Amino acid sequence: MGGSPEHRGELLKLKGLGQYTAAAIASFAFGEAVPAIDGNVYRVMARIFGIRSDMLSNEGKKEFAALAKLLVSREDPATYNQAMIEFGALQCVPASPNCVVCIFDDRCFAYRHQMQGQLPVKIKKLTIKHRFFNYFIIRQCDKLALYERRGRDIWKGLYDFHLVESKAPAITPDSLTIADPVFQKLVSKGRLTEIPKVYSHILTHQRLQVRFWxxxxxxxxRIDLPHGMAFYSHEEVEVLPKPILIDTVLREENYL
Ligand code: SF4
Known part of the structure; x- marks a missing residue:
C-alpha cells in the first residue's frame, strides 16, 4: 500500500470519509487498535453498560467513544470490531432481543433492569422549517375571495386567501406575481395596499413569516379568480373555518 494513508487520523483527512469508515478501514486493513462505532455498536454498549446518555448528543458521543476506546482489542481489533457490529446486528437487535440465549445475560445492565426498549437513548432534534407566506386578500364589493386548503400541507380543510409562498421574505408584490399571469392580470385590475405588519406564526415544526396585501x-x-377560489359575503367569511392567523388579520383590519 505504498503511499496510502495507514492511520485513522490520516484517513479522516480524506474528503467524505466519516469517523466510522475511517476506524473500520484502519482496523480491518491496517490492524490499528481503533474502535469502529456504528449504530449496532452504540446499542450493544448502551445496553450492556447501561449508558443513558443521548447517543446523538456531543456529550453522549464522547462517553461512548471513551468506553469503546477502552474495550477495543489491542491484539485483534479487526475481529473485535467485526464481532461488535455483528453482535448488534444479529443478537442484540433493536426490537425484542433474545436475551435469554445471550452470552451477556448475567451482566447486561439492560437485561437485568428490563430496559432493552429504552436503551440506547436517542433524542431526535426537532427540525424546524422556516416558510414565507405572502397573502393577497382579494376584495370586491365587501366580498372576499377565499379557497379551501387541500393536500398534505398545514391547515387542510380551512379557508384562506390567495397565497404565494416564497423562499425568502418577499421584497415587492411584483416579484411574487410574475410567475402567475392569471394573478398578474387580476392585480392590474385592482389596487394593492400592503398591510405593514409582518406576522409570525409558530407551529410545532414550522415557523411562518407572513405578509398580507x-x-x-x-x-x-369583471374578473376571473384563480382556480378553486370563490367570493364569500361578509356573513359567510365570518362562519367559514379559517386558520387563527387569518381570523386575527381580518379582525385587526376591522373586517370582522
Ligand atoms: S442480554 Fe439482551 S440486551 Fe443485553 S446484550 Fe444480550 S441481547 Fe443485548
Whole structure:
C-alpha cells in the first residue's frame, strides 16, 4: 500500500470519509487498535453498560467513544470490531432481543433492569422549517375571495386567501406575481395596499413569516379568480373555518 494513508487520523483527512469508515478501514486493513462505532455498536454498549446518555448528543458521543476506546482489542481489533457490529446486528437487535440465549445475560445492565426498549437513548432534534407566506386578500364589493386548503400541507380543510409562498421574505408584490399571469392580470385590475405588519406564526415544526396585501377590485370590473377560489359575503367569511392567523388579520383590519 505504498503511499496510502495507514492511520485513522490520516484517513479522516480524506474528503467524505466519516469517523466510522475511517476506524473500520484502519482496523480491518491496517490492524490499528481503533474502535469502529456504528449504530449496532452504540446499542450493544448502551445496553450492556447501561449508558443513558443521548447517543446523538456531543456529550453522549464522547462517553461512548471513551468506553469503546477502552474495550477495543489491542491484539485483534479487526475481529473485535467485526464481532461488535455483528453482535448488534444479529443478537442484540433493536426490537425484542433474545436475551435469554445471550452470552451477556448475567451482566447486561439492560437485561437485568428490563430496559432493552429504552436503551440506547436517542433524542431526535426537532427540525424546524422556516416558510414565507405572502397573502393577497382579494376584495370586491365587501366580498372576499377565499379557497379551501387541500393536500398534505398545514391547515387542510380551512379557508384562506390567495397565497404565494416564497423562499425568502418577499421584497415587492411584483416579484411574487410574475410567475402567475392569471394573478398578474387580476392585480392590474385592482389596487394593492400592503398591510405593514409582518406576522409570525409558530407551529410545532414550522415557523411562518407572513405578509398580507389587500387587493381591492372595483365593483365594475369583471374578473376571473384563480382556480378553486370563490367570493364569500361578509356573513359567510365570518362562519367559514379559517386558520387563527387569518381570523386575527381580518379582525385587526376591522373586517370582522
Ligand atoms: S442480554 Fe439482551 S440486551 Fe443485553 S446484550 Fe444480550 S441481547 Fe443485548
Amino acid at each position: 389587500w387587493l381591492e377590485i372595483p365593483e365594475t370590473e
